[in-house]
Amino acid sequence: GAGVSQSPSNKVTEKGKDVELRCDPISGHTALYWYRQSLGQGLEFLIYFQGNSAPDKSGLPSDRFSAERTGGSVSTLTIQRTQQEDSAVYLCASSPPGQGTDTQYFGPGTRLTVL
């Protein structure tokens, strides 16, 4: 079946602009995660949504970063006033309810370049 999809696959923006990154999780998955992969920092957790519970935002690096998940499915990660240090690959993952929630299925990522 279809895996986690992310769009766009690549995004180039200018410093100071806002960007939106989209994640479509696997159908039926209740948990959704955002991670960031960068050369200097490796893979970092950003935010986690589980069903209707309040999201775990503990990994967001600054208040320029926010995310929402509409209707328990699609999620959008927004970065306002982008900085060069925001350049990274942003990965989304989802996991199913019940048995196997420990397994996260990752999308291909969005490569963000801030000039």
Added chain:
Amino acid sequence: AQSVTQLGSHVSVSEGALVLLRCNYSSSVPPYLFWYVQYPNQGLQLLLKYTSAATLVKGINGFEAEFKKSETSFHLTKPSAHMSDAAEYFCAVRPDNYNQGGKLIFGQGTELSVKP
């Protein structure tokens, strides 16, 4: 705080040789542990996971890992490397193992090269 350390950012082996990628974790509670593989320009794919059942875990593509509590280790092995194993490998721990779901904490990754 829980953390993961992968020893060696780059490992190079010859085709047919043993693959050993090292991972040590720090956790105050029994952890859930994972190995993921990332092929060039692709997302992460789960290789195997330890969730407090059998300590020797078998995964895809002939990989396996052994959970050793006394050594706080979860090293990844494969008896015979194949050229297609060349990729980056990530060890991860899930801190919140008593609840469903939860963020992963990743190691820095180990890039595996396989020489013909």
